[in-house]
Amino acid sequence: MATVETRKLTKEFTGHAGEGVFAVNGIDLAIKDGEFMVLLGPSGCGKTTLLRMIGGLEHPTSGDILIGDHIVNDLPPRARSIAMVFQSYALYPHLNVYNNIAFPLRAAKMPREEQKKQIEWAAGILGIEELLKRKPRQLSGGQRQRVALARAIVRHPNVFLLDEPLSNLDAQRRASARDELQQFQRRIGTTTIYVTHDQVEAMGMGDRIAVIDKGSIRQIGTPEEIYDEPADTFVATFLGSPPMNLVKRDDEILGFRPEHFFPASQAGSTDDLVPLQFTPLREEYLGAERLVYGDVDGVRAIARFPSTTHLEIEAGHKVDFAVRRQHLKRFDIETGLRRYGAG
Amino acid sequence: MSSQLQPIAPPPIESGPGISYNPRTARAKRIGARAALYSTAMFFVIFAAMPFAWMILTIFKQNADLYQQPMQKSPFSFWGELNQPPTLENLRFLLWDTNYLVFVKNSLVVGFFTVVITLLLAMPAAYALTRLSGGWGESLGIAIFLVYLIPPTLLFLPMTRIISELNLKNSIWSLVVVYPTFTIPFCTWLLMGFFKSIPWDVEEQAMIDGYSRFGAIIRAVLPLSVPGILTVIVFSFTLSLHEFVYSLAFVTSTANKTISTGVTTELIRGDIYFWQALMAASVLVAIPIAILYNLFLDRFIAGFTLGAVKG
Amino acid sequence: MAAPIAPPPTVPRTAPDTNRYLLDREKFLGPIMLLPAVIYIVALVGVPLVIAIAYAFSDVTVGDQSIDWVGLKNFRNSWGNAAFQKALKNSLIFTFVTQALVMILGNILALVLASDFKGKRLVRFLILLPWATPVALVAVGWWWIFSPPYSALDYILREIGALGPGGWWSNDNNAYWLALPDRAQFSVVLVQVWRVLPLATVILLAGLTAIPQDVREAANLDGAGYMRQLVWIRLPLLAPIMLVAFLFGTVFVFSDMIIVYIMTRGQPNDATQVIPHLAFMRGVQSGDLASGASVAVFLFPVLAGVAALMLRTARRAETS
Numbered sequence: 001m002a003t004v005e006t007r008k009l010t011k012e013f014t015g016h017a018g019e020g021v022f023a024v025n026g027i028d029l030a031i032k033d034g035e036f037m038v039l040l041g042p043s044g045c046g047k048t049t050l051l052r053m054i055g056g057l058e059h060p061t062s063g064d065i066l067i068g069d070h071i072v073n074d075l076p077p078r079a080r081s082i083a084m085v086f087q088s089y090a091l092y093p094h095l096n097v098y099n100n101i102a103f104p105l106r107a108a109k110m111p112r113e114e115q116k117k118q119i120e121w122a123a124g125i126l127g128i129e130e131l132l133k134r135k136p137r138q139l140s141g142g143q144r145q146r147v148a149l150a151r152a153i154v155r156h157p158n159v160f161l162l163d164e165p166l167s168n169l170d171a172q173r174r175a176s177a178r179d180e181l182q183q184f185q186r187r188i189g190t191t192t193i194y195v196t197h198d199q200v201e202a203m204g205m206g207d208r209i210a211v212i213d214k215g216s217i218r219q220i221g222t223p224e225e226i227y228d229e230p231a232d233t234f235v236a237t238f239l240g241s242p243p244m245n246l247v248k249r250d251d252e253i254l255g256f257r258p259e260h261f262f263p264a265s266q267a268g269s270t271d272d273l274v275p276l277q278f279t280p281l282r283e284e285y286l287g288a289e290r291l292v293y294g295d296v297d298g299v300r301a302i303a304r305f306p307s308t309t310h311l312e313i314e315a316g317h318k319v320d321f322a323v324r325r326q327h328l329k330r331f332d333i334e335t336g337l338r339r340y341g342a343g
Numbered sequence: 344m345s346s347q348l349q350p351i352a353p354p355p356i357e358s359g360p361g362i363s364y365n366p367r368t369a370r371a372k373r374i375g376a377r378a379a380l381y382s383t384a385m386f387f388v389i390f391a392a393m394p395f396a397w398m399i400l401t402i403f404k405q406n407a408d409l410y411q412q413p414m415q416k417s418p419f420s421f422w423g424e425l426n427q428p429p430t431l432e433n434l435r436f437l438l439w440d441t442n443y444l445v446f447v448k449n450s451l452v453v454g455f456f457t458v459v460i461t462l463l464l465a466m467p468a469a470y471a472l473t474r475l476s477g478g479w480g481e482s483l484g485i486a487i488f489l490v491y492l493i494p495p496t497l498l499f500l501p502m503t504r505i506i507s508e509l510n511l512k513n514s515i516w517s518l519v520v521v522y523p524t525f526t527i528p529f530c531t532w533l534l535m536g537f538f539k540s541i542p543w544d545v546e547e548q549a550m551i552d553g554y555s556r557f558g559a560i561i562r563a564v565l566p567l568s569v570p571g572i573l574t575v576i577v578f579s580f581t582l583s584l585h586e587f588v589y590s591l592a593f594v595t596s597t598a599n600k601t602i603s604t605g606v607t608t609e610l611i612r613g614d615i616y617f618w619q620a621l622m623a624a625s626v627l628v629a630i631p632i633a634i635l636y637n638l639f640l641d642r643f644i645a646g647f648t649l650g651a652v653k654g
Numbered sequence: 655m656a657a658p659i660a661p662p663p664t665v666p667r668t669a670p671d672t673n674r675y676l677l678d679r680e681k682f683l684g685p686i687m688l689l690p691a692v693i694y695i696v697a698l699v700g701v702p703l704v705i706a707i708a709y710a711f712s713d714v715t716v717g718d719q720s721i722d723w724v725g726l727k728n729f730r731n732s733w734g735n736a737a738f739q740k741a742l743k744n745s746l747i748f749t750f751v752t753q754a755l756v757m758i759l760g761n762i763l764a765l766v767l768a769s770d771f772k773g774k775r776l777v778r779f780l781i782l783l784p785w786a787t788p789v790a791l792v793a794v795g796w797w798w799i800f801s802p803p804y805s806a807l808d809y810i811l812r813e814i815g816a817l818g819p820g821g822w823w824s825n826d827n828n829a830y831w832l833a834l835p836d837r838a839q840f841s842v843v844l845v846q847v848w849r850v851l852p853l854a855t856v857i858l859l860a861g862l863t864a865i866p867q868d869v870r871e872a873a874n875l876d877g878a879g880y881m882r883q884l885v886w887i888r889l890p891l892l893a894p895i896m897l898v899a900f901l902f903g904t905v906f907v908f909s910d911m912i913i914v915y916i917m918t919r920g921q922p923n924d925a926t927q928v929i930p931h932l933a934f935m936r937g938v939q940s941g942d943l944a945s946g947a948s949v950a951v952f953l954f955p956v957l958a959g960v961a962a963l964m965l966r967t968a969r970r971a972e973t974s
Contacts, residue, residue, distance in 0.1 A: 107553030475684030494909030
C-alpha cells in the first residue's frame with residue numbers, strides 16, 4: 001500500500017498553432033494510504049492526463065510524482081507497482097479471461113503454480129470463476145469490468161488507477177457497479193485514484209473529491225464539503241443536479257441549491273429568511289420530486305420540491321420565494337471565488 | 344402550470360407539384376431496373392473474363408483442332424462435328440519438357456524473400472510512424488507511400504548499374520534486392536492503417552501490466568495485427584510475381600528467369616508458338632494469384648483509397 | 655462493512671530494475687524502428703532516381719559507364735526524333751483515352767456492384783481477374799486473341815459476318831489487330847482499359863459503400879429518385895475518391911511498358927510506341943543508357959503532378 005503525491009505537476013502539449021497548451025497546470029495533490037480519491041471534472045479538464053502521468057503513460061513537463069514517498073518521474077509504468085483500469089477495460093481480445101488475468105503475472109515471470117493460485121484468488125473475489133475460458137468478446141459490459149478489475153488486483157499493486165470505468169455500462173448496471181466497486185475497494189484497502197466526469201459517481205464513491213477544471217484543482221474535500229461549501233462558482237454549478245442557482249445581487253453573486261429555495265409562505269420561522277422574487281415558467285414532474293424552472297431578477301433559477309409538497313403557483317406570475325441565510329453562499333463577482341464570513 | 348407560447352405556422356406553399364406515386368409504374372420501373380442491372384453486370388463479366396475463358400479453353404486443345412487453316416470449325420468447342428476431344432498433352436509438355444517449373448521455383452524464392460524483407464522493414468517503420476512520431480508520422484507515411492508510385496520504368500537503368508556493381512547481374516538475388524523498393528512503401532502504408540485501428544489502451548495496458556514499450560509491441564500489438572501481416576504477405580508476394588520490367592532488365596539466363604519473364608520470353612521460340620503451353624503457363628499462375636488477391640481485396644483497397652474513404 | 659480481503663501469500667516479486675529503460679523510450683525506439691526502411695528507400699529509390707536524372711544529361715553507355723556531362727544534348731536528339739515524338743504523343747493519348755473510358759465504365763460498374771443481386775460475389779471475382787493477374791501473362795493471352803490466323807476475336811467477327819469474304823466490315827479473313835497502326839493503337843488501349851478498370855471499380859465501390867446509409871435514407875424520404883440521388887448525392891460525395899482512382903490509373907497506364915512490349919514492341923512503325931517502352935529499347939536493348947534515361951525522365955512531370963494531387967487528397971482526408 002502506498003501514498004500518492006504530486007508536486008507542482010505540469011503537462012504542456014503543443015496546440016494546433018504551435019502554442020503551448022497546459023493540460024495539467026501545477027497540480028499539488030496528496031492522497032493518503034488506502035484512500036479512494038476521485039478526480040472530477042468536465043471532459044478536457046486534464047484529469048485523465050493527470051492520471052496517466054501518475055501511471056507513467058505520459059511524461060510530465062515539470063513537477064514530481066511520488067508513490068510511497070519515492071519520486072517515480074523517470075520510472076516506466078511497469079516499475080511503479082500500479083494497476084490501471086481503462087475506460088474501455090482494454091482486455092486483450094486475443095486472450096481468454098484466464099490468460100488476460102495471467103498477463104501481468106507472466107510479465108513478472110511468476111511460476112505457473114503460483115500464477116494459478118493468484119488467478120483463482122482474484123477470480124474468486126470478483127465472482128468470475130465461470131468465465132475463465134471465455135474470450136472478451138463473449139462477455140457483457142459488467143463482466144468485462146470485473147475481468148479488468150481481477151487483472152488489476154492479481155499482482156497486488158500499491159495503487160489502483162481507474163479511468164471512467166463505469167462509463168460503458170448502462171444506467172441501471174452502473175448503479176450496482178458503483179456499489180460493488182466501492183465495497184471492493186473498502187475491503188481490499190488499496191489506494192485508489194478514480195477519474196470521472198459523473199458527479200453522482202464522485203459523490204457516491206469518493207472518500208475525497210478533487211474538482212479539476214482547465215488543468216487546475218478548484219477544490220479538494222469530502223463529498224459533503226464539496227457539495228455544501230463549494231469553493232467557487234465552478235464547483236457550485238458543476239456539482240448538483242440541477243446545479244446551484246447563481247443570482248447577482250449588488251457587488252456579489254449569491255448561490256443557493258434548488259432544494260433550499262421555497263415559497264416564503266411555507267416558511268415556519270421568518271427571522272433568517274432572505275426573500276427573492278421568483279417567476280416560475282415551467283414545471284417538470286420527475287416522480288419523487290418536481291422541479292420548477294423560472295427566473296430571479298432575469299436570471300434562470302430552479303426550485304426543487306418533494307412531489308408530496310402541494311404548490312399553488314401559476315406560470316408567469318411573480319411569487320415571493322426565500323432562502324435561509326445559512327444556505328446562501330456568496331461568491332466574488334470578479335473571480336467567482338467564495339466569500340466567507342458574515343455578509 | 345399553463346404555458347403561453349405562440350404556435351408556429353409554416354408559410355403556405357403557393358404552387359408546384361406534390362410527390363406522385365403510382366404503384367403500377369413503380370413496379371414496372373423496378374423490373375426494368377433489375378433487367379438493366381443484370382445485363383450490365385453480364386456485359387462486364389464477359390468483357391473481364393472472356394480472355395481467361397479462351398486461354399483456359401486453349402490449354403486443352405489438340406494442335407490439329409487449334410491450327411486449322413482456314414478455320415471452319417468453332418475453336419470454342421471440343422465436341423463439334425469436326426472438333427477433336429480435349430487433351431492434357433499440352434500441360435504435360437509444359438511441366439516436363441520446358442523450364443516452367445524452374446521459373447516457378449525462382450518466382451517462389453524471390454517472392455518468399457521479398458515478403459520476409461518487406462515484413463522486417465515495413466512493420467517497425469509503420470509502427471514507429473503511427474505511434475512514436477507525433478504529428479509528422481502521417482506526413483512521412485504519405486511520402487513513403489508516394490514512393491510506390493515511382494515506376495520501374497523510370498528507375499531500371501540506374502538500377503541495372505547498381506545491380507552490376509553489387510555483382511548480382513543475372514541472378515535471382517538481384518530481384519530480391521530490388522523488389523522491396525515497391526513492396527515496402529505500399530505495405531508500410533497498409534500497416535499504418537492497421538496499427539491505427541488497434542486501440543492504444545491495449546498497448547498501454549500491457550505496459551501497465553509489466554512490459555516495456557517494446558515488450559508491449561511484441562505481446563499485445565503483434566497478435567492483434569495478424570490480419571494486417573497476412574495482408575502484407577499476400578500483397579508483397581503477388582506484387583513480386585507481377586513484376587516484369589526489372590526481371591527483364593536484370594536476368595538474361597534461362598535458369599534464373601521468373602514466371603513473368605520466363606513464360607513470355609522462353610516459351611516463344613522464333614515463329615513457333617506453343618500457344619497451348621503458353622496459355623497453361625499463364626493460367627496456372629494467374630488463377631491462384633487472383634483468388635488469393637480477391638480474399639484480401641478489401642484491405643488493399645483501404646490502402647489505395649488514401650484514407651479518403653472512412654469506415 | 656464487509657471483512658477486508660487478505661491476499662494469499664505471494665512469492666517475493668522481483669524488485670523493479672531501475673536502469674535506464676532503453677526500450678521504453680519513444681525518442682530512441684521511434685528512429686530505430688523507422689531507420690531501416692528509410693535507409694533502404696533512400697539507397698534503392700532515392701539514389702537511382704538521382705542517377706536516372708544524371709544519366710539523362712550525360713553520355714553514359716553500357717560500354718562506357720563514366721558519367722560525362724553533355725547538357726541537353728540527349729533531349730535535343732530525342733526531341734527531333736520521330737520515334738520519340740510518336741512515343742510521347744501516344745503515351746499521353748493512350749493514358750487520357752484509357753482513363754476517360756475507365757472513369758465512365760468504372761462508375762457504371764461500381765454502381766452495379768453497389769446494388770444487391772444474386773451471384774454478386776462471383777461477379778466481383780470475375781471482374782477483378784484482370785487486375786489480380788500478372789500483366790505480362792494476361793498480355794500474352796490478349797496477344798493470342800489478336801494474332802492471326804487463329805485469332806479467336808476474328809473468328810467471332812467472321813461468325814457475325816463482319817469479316818471474311820462479303821463481310822460488312824472487311825473482306826479479309828483477319829482484322830490484323832496488331833499489324834495495322836490504328837487497330838494496334840485500339841488494341842493497346844483496349845487491353846489497358848481492361849486491366850485498370852477493376853482497380854478503379856473497387857476504389858469507387860469503396861467510396862460508394864462509405865456513403866452513410868442515413869444520407870441515402872434521408873434522400874429517399876425527401877422523395878429523391880434514383881437519378882436525382884445519383885447526380886446530387888452519390889456522385890458529388892464520390893468526387894474525391896474518383897480523383898484517387900483516376901490518379902492511380904494514370905500512373906499505372908502511363909508508366910506501363912509490358913503490354914506494348916509483349917503485344918507490339920511499339921510496332922507497326924512506332925504507332926504504339928510509348929515513353930517507357932522506348933526508354934527500355936534504347937537503354938537496355940541498344941545499351942545507350944543516356945538516351946534511354948533522357949526518354950524515361952519524361953515520365954517524371956506526370957508522376958510529380960499525380961503525387962502532388964495525391965498529397966492534397968490525403969491531406970484533406972486527414973483533416974476532415
